[in-house]
Amino acid sequence: MKIAVIGTGYVGLVTGACLAEIGHDVICTDNDAEKIRILEAGGLPIYEPGLEKVISRARQQGRLRFCANPADAVAAGDAIFICVGTPPLPNGDADLSAIDHVARLIATEARSPKLVVEKSTVPARTGQELKRALSVYARNSQVAFHVASNPEFLREGTAVADFLHPNRIVVGVDDEIAERQLREIYRPVLDRAFQCPVHAPACPEGPAPAWLVTTINSAELIKHASNSFLALKISYANMVADLAERLGADIQEVVRAMGLDPRIGSSFLSAGLGFGGFCLPKDLQAFVHLAERSGVDFSMLREAEKINRRRIDHFCGKLREALWVVRGKQIGVLGLAFKPNTDDIRFAPAIDLIHRLIEEGARVRAYDPEAMDRARAVLPHIEYATSAYDAAQGSEALLIATEWDQFRSLDWPRVHQAMARPLILDGRNLLSPAEMKRHGFEYRSLGRPD
Ligand code: UGA
Numbered sequence: 001m002k003i004a005v006i007g008t009g010y011v012g013l014v015t016g017a018c019l020a021e022i023g024h025d026v027i028c029t030d031n032d033a034e035k036i037r038i039l040e041a042g043g044l045p046i047y048e049p050g051l052e053k054v055i056s057r058a059r060q061q062g063r064l065r066f067c068a069n070p071a072d073a074v075a076a077g078d079a080i081f082i083c084v085g086t087p088p089l090p091n092g093d094a095d096l097s098a099i100d101h102v103a104r105l106i107a108t109e110a111r112s113p114k115l116v117v118e119k120s121t122v123p124a125r126t127g128q129e130l131k132r133a134l135s136v137y138a139r140n141s142q143v144a145f146h147v148a149s150n151p152e153f154l155r156e157g158t159a160v161a162d163f164l165h166p167n168r169i170v171v172g173v174d175d176e177i178a179e180r181q182l183r184e185i186y187r188p189v190l191d192r193a194f195q196c197p198v199h200a201p202a203c204p205e206g207p208a209p210a211w212l213v214t215t216i217n218s219a220e221l222i223k224h225a226s227n228s229f230l231a232l233k234i235s236y237a238n239m240v241a242d243l244a245e246r247l248g249a250d251i252q253e254v255v256r257a258m259g260l261d262p263r264i265g266s267s268f269l270s271a272g273l274g275f276g277g278f279c280l281p282k283d284l285q286a287f288v289h290l291a292e293r294s295g296v297d298f299s300m301l302r303e304a305e306k307i308n309r310r311r312i313d314h315f316c317g318k319l320r321e322a323l324w325v326v327r328g329k330q331i332g333v334l335g336l337a338f339k340p341n342t343d344d345i346r347f348a349p350a351i352d353l354i355h356r357l358i359e360e361g362a363r364v365r366a367y368d369p370e371a372m373d374r375a376r377a378v379l380p381h382i383e384y385a386t387s388a389y390d391a392a393q394g395s396e397a398l399l400i401a402t403e404w405d406q407f408r409s410l411d412w413p414r415v416h417q418a419m420a421r422p423l424i425l426d427g428r429n430l431l432s433p434a435e436m437k438r439h440g441f442e443y444r445s446l447g448r449p450d
Helices: 010-021 034-038 051-060 072-077 097-110 126-135 160-165 176-190 216-247 251-259 282-294 299-323 349-359 372-378 388-392 412-418 433-439
Strands: 003-004 025-029 064-067 081-082 113-116 145-149 168-173 210-214 330-334 363-367 397-400 423-426 442-444
Touching: 003 010, 003 072, 010 025, 010 051, 010 081, 010 097, 010 160, 025 072, 051 064, 051 160, 072 097, 081 097, 097 113, 097 126, 097 423, 113 126, 113 176, 126 145, 126 216, 126 442, 145 176, 145 216, 168 176, 168 216, 176 210, 210 216, 216 251, 216 282, 216 299, 282 299, 299 349, 299 397, 299 423, 299 442, 330 349, 330 388, 349 363, 349 423, 363 372, 363 388, 388 412, 433 442
Parallel strands: 003 025, 003 081, 025 064, 081 113, 113 145, 168 210, 330 363, 330 397, 397 423, 423 442
Antiparallel strands: 145 168
């Protein structure tokens, strides 16, 4: 099929590239002309494992194009995927102005029937508003629009594999034509009829994805309810971690056993500095607002949010306890991205943590394998190290803020020697307390005996 993707952020770029990978003819557009220029020149505006390979292959085969003029993309696509941002407004609601803008664009530029697919994360009932907007903005045109919601469940860092090997594909539709077209679009994924360019372990074998046809409202709700539930799970684990600390239990032993109960499941139970990124925090807020506006008291979500905000306080308290005075001391920070395998620092706990350290008068020396360029824009006055060892050099404490794999197996005697004081505070419970003790470190983590 001929598909247009509007918005080339994480979601749009992965969606466009993977739709081309499975055989469609895709054109991606963005109102950020610089982004399009980079993509046309063969570059990538983001770091996402496997994506470069998929994009270059699709472009070589002539199935993926980028264009700066959104009208050209609308004209070219029979199906149009809306992948624009829905950032939080100051009150926490999702800002839907970009969706409205795209609706106007599609309505005024379309000359043939279009399937308009809402991929951006939006509050329930947005699809109904989108339909209304399309018909209002296209009131002088005879073009037929079919609207669908097709929420994405892509995780940054494994987004390509998540797209090509999903466990479910949710399509919210009001009519059979939309459903039929979406099934056609996803047929290769449903039938596993493509050669996966990203190899194991990012590319699991297993059952074919579930094809779930729902109403548009339900599809939108599924997305917000899923992300909010993941956030709840993390905050729950973090509270249990606080309790484990007080009681002398070990959170990792606790969640391991809990997770073996299939009703609970083991993922998203890792205690630490809390959840960040551009999805969980903003979706949780938007969901709370949606509930409030709908007259439903969903205060447990507010609590999850509050617990998450307190993680940095808790961690800084531990640092203060260990260092006594923080002011004037050099602190090394390992990790800036909101999670490993991405360069994304939006709402990253590491960034909040560094702001706090600066407020308390510390000198910060940070290192991240991928996110330093982005961090420089928001934290221009800290020192950036060339490696984890360089971050440790002369530091009186080394904080682990993101669980990059490379931080698991550092040359610990070398780190020990580099530090002014061999103190490690592990905000992601990445390391083994026994091993750190063996290497002579004073080691503290979250929810585990020090
Ligand atoms: C999340 C969802 O996992 C995806 O399913 C969804 O499609 C995506 O949002 C989205 O809405 O676009 P992502 O933001 O990439 O994906 O990140 P996650 O893997 O969910 O991690 C979010 C945060 O939670 C990270 O800061 C991570 O460090 C933290 N986390 C995760 C924990 O603190 N503990 C855990 O056990 C798991």
